[in-house]
Amino acid sequence: MAEKLQDSYLAAHDQLYRNLRMRIMYGELRPGQAMTLRGVAEEFSVSVTPVREALKRLAAEGALSISVSGRFQTPALTNDRIEELAALRALIEVELATRALPRAHMALVERLQTINNAISVAVAKADAVTYIRTNLEFHRTLYLRAQAPAMLATVETVWLQMGPTMRALYGRLQRKDPPMHHRLILAALKAGDEPGLRVAVRADVTQGLRMLAR
Amino acid sequence: MAEKLQDSYLAAHDQLYRNLRMRIMYGELRPGQAMTLRGVAEEFSVSVTPVREALKRLAAEGALSISVSGRFQTPALTNDRIEELAALRALIEVELATRALPRAHMALVERLQTINNAISVAVAKADAVTYIRTNLEFHRTLYLRAQAPAMLATVETVWLQMGPTMRALYGRLQRKDPPMHHRLILAALKAGDEPGLRVAVRADVTQGLRMLAR
DNA sequence: TATCGGCAATTGTGATCACAAACGCAGATG
DNA sequence: CATCTGCGTTTGTGATCACAATTGCCGATA
Numbered sequence A, B: 001m002a003e004k005l006q007d008s009y010l011a012a013h014d015q016l017y018r019n020l021r022m023r024i025m026y027g028e029l030r031p032g033q034a035m036t037l038r039g040v041a042e043e044f045s046v047s048v049t050p051v052r053e054a055l056k057r058l059a060a061e062g063a064l065s066i067s068v069s070g071r072f073q074t075p076a077l078t079n080d081r082i083e084e085l086a087a088l089r090a091l092i093e094v095e096l097a098t099r100a101l102p103r104a105h106m107a108l109v110e111r112l113q114t115i116n117n118a119i120s121v122a123v124a125k126a127d128a129v130t131y132i133r134t135n136l137e138f139h140r141t142l143y144l145r146a147q148a149p150a151m152l153a154t155v156e157t158v159w160l161q162m163g164p165t166m167r168a169l170y171g172r173l174q175r176k177d178p179p180m181h182h183r184l185i186l187a188a189l190k191a192g193d194e195p196g197l198r199v200a201v202r203a204d205v206t207q208g209l210r211m212l213a214r
Numbered sequence C: 001t002a003t004c005g006g007c008a009a010t011t012g013t014g015a016t017c018a019c020a021a022a023c024g025c026a027g028a029t030g
Numbered sequence D: 001c002a003t004c005t006g007c008g009t010t011t012g013t014g015a016t017c018a019c020a021a022t023t024g025c026c027g028a029t030a
Helices: A010-027 A037-044 A048-060 A079-103 A108-126 A128-144 A149-172 A180-191 A194-210 B010-025 B037-044 B048-060 B079-103 B106-124 B128-144 B149-173 B180-191 B194-212
Strands: none
Touching: A010 A037, A010 A048, A010 A149, A037 A048, A037 B194, A048 B048, A079 A128, A079 A149, A079 A194, A079 B079, A079 B149, A108 A128, A108 B180, A128 A149, A128 A180, A149 A180, A149 B079, A149 B149, A180 A194, B010 B037, B010 B048, B010 B149, B010 B180, B037 B048, B079 B128, B079 B194, B106 B128, B106 B180, B128 B149, B149 B194, B180 B194
């Protein structure tokens, strides 16, 4: 195999996948944005073969939609689908937070508070991409403690599908308030309050949905 | 594009994907079973290019695992991961059933009963593959009524990951009892009993987990 | 008999090419 | 001014090839 295993070398298609995945999940691409095999191939100076694998993989995860003729573009979600994805987030993330709670020590809460400060800065600067990235980092850091890799992978797929739409929503809303629900989450973590944690996580995840129903 | 759109022609890699996906989800492959690009290519009389796309896609969905050197094989799940996947099933399928309940009319219940009879036949014949397929068909038929395609797709991915393991489990257990929990589900559907439905679905989904903790 | 070393076969990766279908813009037509 | 018709360009698909790394088997050695 051409895949060098020494150190942490990654195959070309895997580098492409990770790079594009970040772009999509963190809202750097608008909904409906088209991508072509040769376009991406030229941008990354590779042939179309690894690009095809990366785009197909992203499409399989719902990060890209494929037109009937096979063209790739970021998905433009309907309101119904947004509601569904938000409900999935609520279901899974409440469970992940619950599983993380007994393992959440002070060091974790402090790390979360640091991330929370970064979120506040991003909000103040109205930097949508940084806001989305740090916000997801907050959630991921908490859920990593749940020791539930399959659940985390599933919810990350949901985040991925919502990426372009979240960018469009947050960019439109221009919210100015710091992350209120995150403070509730931190308080519940410190107090070991499981019911309170579940309510706080559910509220945080569902919050974005409310401003959709404008 | 080489993709003919007339009628319902599918690209070669898509045919491969669907075929292999069925094999895996319905337990026709054992855990840890290896697959090679050239092996599959020869079996389906195509080149390695479409095979690579199909296998990569399945790997992205967790239906196949990739070794450090890039080889493909069906996943051999740890007990922890099985517990996680069962918990995901419980979370999502309870929600899907709840959403399907208000739309579940008599015709649907009758279709479910027909499928249930087929399940009993498969159990009596100790046909693990048919049992798994018809059992999932029972669940899918119910959940289709929920009008929640993203949730259904997510839970199908979970089914996919558990396919080979379920085959190994059911093959070992040789259960003889007809689907008890399914009768409870049907009764709750007929009665419009949402709490009862949620309990029945959760029990049905978690049931397989218990015989794992032998 | 068990273990190690080495070589041949196997395997995944990425580049390149031909091909057919869809796209998109320009020009003709009403 | 709006709509349709062509035609060149763009795009995804699948086959093939060279390559490098892994695998696995066979024989040598202790």
